[in-house]
Amino acid sequence: YIIIEDPFETTVGEKPGELRVFLKDDLTTPKMQRMTDPGARLEMVGILKELHRRLNGRKTKQLDIYLECNYFKPVEIELEEIEITKEDEEKIKELAKNPNVYDILINSIAPSMYGLREIKESLLLQLVGGVPQVLPDGTRIRGDIHILIVGDPAAGKTQLLKLVSKLVPRGRYVSGKGTTAAGLTATVTRDEEFMGGWVLEAGAVVLSNKSIICIDEFDKMSKEDQINLHEAMSTQTVSISKATIQATLPAQTAVVAGANPKLSRFDPYRPIAEQIDIPDTLLSRFDLKFILRDIPSKERDENLVDHVIKSRLAEDEIKPAIDPEFFKKYIGYVRKNIKPKLTKEALAVCKNFFVNLRSKYAGEEGGTVPLTLRQFEALIRLAEASAKIRLSDKVEKQDAERAIRLMKESIKQLGYDPETGKIDIDRAEGGVTSAKRSKIRIVMEVIDELEKTVGKTIPIEDVISALEEEGIDEHTAENIIRELKNKGMLFEPRSGMIQKI
Template sequence: MLKDDVPEKTAEFLSEFYKNQLSMAASEGAKSINVDFALLDQFDVQLADRLLDSPDETIPLMEEAVKQLDVGPIDPKLRLRFFNLPESKNIRIRNLRAEHIGKLIVIDGIIKRATDIRPEVSEAVFKCMECGNEIPVAQSEKTITMPAKCDCGNRKDFKLSGQKLHDTRWVFIEETFEITSGERPSDLMVYLKEDLTTPKMQNKTDPGNNIKIVGVLKEMPKAAKGTSRSRQLDIYLDVNHVESIEVEWEELEITPDIEQQILELAHSPDIYGKFIRSIAPAIYGNDEIKESIMMQLFGGEEHIQKDKSKVRGDIHILLVGDPSTSKSAMMKVASMLIPRGRYVSGKGVSQAGLTASVIKEEEFLGGWVLEAGAMVLSNRSMISIDEFEKIDKSDIVALHEAMEMQTISIAKANIVATLPAHTAVLAGGNPKLGRFDPYVPIKEQIDIPDTILTRFDLKFALRDIPNAERDEMIAEHILQARHFEEVDIKPEIDTGFLRKYVAYARKTCHPKLSREAGNEIKKFYLELRAVSGEDSAISITPRQYEALIRMSEASAKVQLRNEVSKEDALRAINIMKTSLRQFGFDPETGKIDIDRAEGAKATAAQRSKIRIIEDIISELILTYGKEIPTEELIRHAKEQGVERPEEIVSKMQSEGVIFSPSAGKISKV
């Protein structure tokens, strides 16, 4: 198709398919309209092909055609934004080559970092100082381009007399997790301008969003020493159209037929069992953990107090397991059950990778930019963090705010921001000695700060205990899942339908705690608190009380109910009991001690022994002076019934209560 034919053909196309949209754009003062490329291709194949092959020349000609139409006082700079390009034009970032430069293509990806919106000179007007003539010059380079010469022959003496500005934004887009499994994701610079920088579009292009962009791939010279131009080029995408492709909970398409199926399933008498059997069905057993993950998918309700403080609704779960207990596999599957779910390994993650960071990007973005981490990318979803204990201690502190307040605050360089992190955490860790020991407090088994441990609503131990009957069932289950083709182990609820069910529940159900359910939770809480005393173990704290409410609300959502029933409360209580028994049971006292599960520096039994030893030290000081023989201290402690006093003395030394001034001697600090 000839260049001169483009405006005429475009005018015909717009008159036939987009006259109403153009009239509406004129009345509303819109800056652009979206054009379906498939319609253009049906109307005129040659025009469509020309658009794909020579977009920089064709798009301005097509936009010029808008002025020929009688649709009212339309913006003379109205932009045509093209979408729905052929699948063949959807190119992976890692597959971009020189042949794609100058072509209209489609890129999918996640926005990793972005600049603020900044004005840019689109056209500069220069005044010739010899004849007074004004010369407009379109600007496309990093620095202002001067006129080559004036009609009067002047080539040097020009003064800037005016300029036209438009808003711009640079972002880095990275290939999505789904297509880069096992690969290092490639990234690409993206250039947004004009109406692609409005507040609404800014939200779409902030770090963490998953988008599909249509644009023209262009080259940019790499920086070289001096004034010489580098032979190597960088590439960027000059964007024409942006659409969000992140499937949010609320955006999953739920037709009337699917809604009817959801309502029917909600009334199934075995609805909870069906969900449990649909979570990692290839993994045998662990039903209580799968039930907890089910509740994590649905989540509780976020509560905003009168003082504007918030109580989170997301449920955090920690799994501590022996080797070969399918902990990692279960976490991986769980992260795939919901949109925006992420799976990361603690061994290769940093604070910036988990939360967010501010980095300096002078060459392209021109200054400090905000980069989203995995917690932000998983906002309103969940993240599975395997090998949690291997995260560096200086990095793991970044999770304090993210797990409880569900925000990530950044105040670095010239950027002050608070990013949303409404993210449920499913973490997995390995005991220091390889196997979980129920007789040892969790603090001594897994290297996680106690301030982080307390933020987990539930903690479970996955133990590999030899049991002939269970071992045979696991072996048979593995055979059926992997080797017998006639047996198809698949989820009872299809994964796609499960997502839609959870999305529907999250959108339509906001359960309130009934008086009956509240009384049941209160009764359980007070009964456990009643056995606690000043000197005895504390069995439960308000943190677990809040967790019980969250789980009860999630249980109600499974049946699409807007009221939490007594049965929901009992279901949450049973799961909490399992968690407390596994991590909080003190074999010395036979009671639940929450300090064993929460990683406190000393359990109730240890604190009692510490007080006895402190009294013994005070008595022995009267006899021996400040330096007490360690042997005498141990002997007196055993006489008073303290078991394993050496361990308690060692713990007191590590906590700085006592110290050893010389070999075989103990002194108070």
Template sequence: MIRKATEVRPRITKAAFECLRCGHITFVDQNSFKFEEPFAGCEDENCGKKGPFKVRIEDSTFIDAQKLQIQESPENLKGGSQPQSLEVDSEDDLTGNVTPGDRVIINGILKSRQRTLKDGKSTFYDLVLEANSIEHLDKDYDELEITAEDEEEILELSHDPEIYNKIISSVAPSIYGYEDIKEALALQLFSGVVKNLPDGSRIRGDIHIMLVGDPGIAKSQLLRYVVKLSPRGVFTSGRSASASGLTAAAVKDDLNDGRWTIEGGALVMADMGIAAVDEMDKMKTEDKSALHEAMEQQTISIAKAGIIATLKSRCALLGAANPKYGRFDRYESLAEQISMPPALLSRFDLIFVLLDTPDHNMDTKIANHILQSHYAGELFEQRERLPGSHIKEDFVEAEMEVIEPVIQPELMRKYVAYARKNVFPVMEEDAKAYLISFYTDLRKTGESKNTPVPVTARQLEALVRLSEASARVRLSNTVTLEDAKRTIRIEMNCLKNVGVDPETGALMQIYLHLEQA
């Protein structure tokens, strides 16, 4: 993984020295890291003096050079060991291709260089890799290669009437149920359309989702699966994520001349992907405030250590939080239970509340699914690791079917990439009217002075984004009434638990009125 990358600078490889006495030009190759002058003196036979010389920039040869610092991928580490890092020198056309956070394979020649101290040379040597080639591992949606066969398969899938169910069952198949949440997560992958307006403003297309719920109901597992599906997915956890870790930090640059530089955090590294933040309730209050700008404007502005900069963080945020008292209380407001400011909560397009309520039928199904998953895993591990195992491969595959995604992750990624690249849906009139009537009816409940307003204009924008994502799922360039209805069904699933007073059920009446309409 690329940890740091300096800016691309010109490095001199052949210096042209002009003799100030006779004007003759002497060329000296610069192979080492120390700048070498013509020790033998002027090469002109009649002159031969040892100086003075002046470097002629226009006659010298330069090459682009960049220093990188790479670090072991966290997945390959053994427990307790820190990731090792290595310095890389890249030159010419290899420069400027990578940014911090990229996962790469670098081929090169490993060389050792002696350290220099203030009072001479050190006995220690540093390892440096001279890069010959750099290959990207995880590509953005825009960079995924989609062959003609892939495109054919994608288009065939999009015409399948069961496409929504297939995509929902391909998101975290090892977790039972939660169809509405999986549907929302699938829409988050596809995302709405980014609009760049003529006046220079930008409306985000990324969908932010928050999962709040009782412990032990697979929130983190859902987060990890979505990060795995997204090309630039970053996973962080609450207590270990600080404001500068999420946004950006000012650090002294060891690779260059010790100047202050900006190092991007998790939200910057997840640009054009998904950033998952688990245990959001455990974050410090001042760290949560760093998310405001990143979520709505999708930029991160910095004024630290004499550097004033704006970084891009065009990522969708997927958060998970546990309620304060361990279990969710339907009679208390959401903001109080997860100690998050309402201004931040309003920036989430969808907030799901997951309740762990005992239900004999459901519990039996979940228990069967969990045990089936474990059984399939046991069979697979025994077949792989035990030399004398009698378990046949087709038997393992048959048992694995329950937790096997309908659409394989690789194809799913390509399908999402194709949709995001080629599909830009436009909303039909009846879908517009349906969303407006839903929004205005919802706002009506806040007309009386003593009730809080349940929704803001942000929710209407969220409905538009979700409808666009729903059209993208079937690779359609029009948002139909069906998409609007699907979106409102998902929104109502959220509001049922978040915005409904359990005694009066105010929102439920609106929902019924809309269904009749």
């Protein structure tokens, strides 16, 4: 094993130290191995010993030190293993009976930050999560909720993510700027000193197993690194097959990601995928997506400044509604003990919302696709989390309505298409909007018609002129033609001419 010094206990700017540890005999039993899962914080006692470094399989005169461990104990337990006394349990049950329990818990999340009610409510549901299920065929349905926050600069994303990462044990905050796929998921390194073979090192997502990871600057990560998160966010495992190592690591981790628009400020008239560097397939794995916009408003700005002043002059007024330690116990108790079942009434509410919204525009030309099955599964997870907050063993109508309200807010913020005035889930998921699909269809139909008269190779000017007659302006036509060329549907055999592939 390799142990790393706690970054929060080091001098500012200093790299955390690393030390190899050798465990043997009773310290390698299955029970002890569970205590040494990647990400565990431990106190270790042992004997420091010297070891010759190896180069190309041969010993050198350079020495490294390692710890031959005799004893260790965990100093930080998992969220679900927090010690809860009978007195704590009574307090938890008493709070759950309070009709304002949601408000109390929401006001305990980042109280120093003004507003953000829907985002904080969503983060609360994320912390408790839904109910994971394993189907008879072995398919695992995740219970963890993933959230994406896209915002203008200075909107408070980073501060919010850092505060959320501290709400639960093993929570982690990382920045996408300096993070690679290996640093997030897992990597394999050579171990010349002990066994002379390869060693598996877990990344941040695995280290946060059964907790939460907050990834800031998500859009700054490379495409390859983002794609490597697909498995972790969907099946909640990280598989690696390199050298002699073949392993599947658990990654039951809830992901909160923060991203910035490409052009600094968010533009409501462009689809989300065009403004942030996140693959569509990964974007669709987020259950909820929110926009943080910095829009000047006299009333809001006055309230915001008043809140900042309060935080400086009257700290008691922005204290969490409940003690942070008790907050952790409440979340830990809920996650461990409450596994609510869906009632017919709650399922009917979710089903009606899903079916009605999908069929609303179904008969219209270029009809939008408001929801997909992924959003329906997210609705179920959110409703289950809502029921868990109340310590209820049943998911009731009010839980389904809370999930629908948050889903509507998420889709409204990212899925509203100003061209049609309708909600389109493809806009929120990063795909091609229904309005754009309709225009692409018109472009291809115009090219098909021109082929009959002009031939396979068509002047671009002729295509644009024909599209203008169809109501598509020159700028839009040029953009769509460029996009179709990038996707390999059209190509330029020579300058100024296009042809279908």
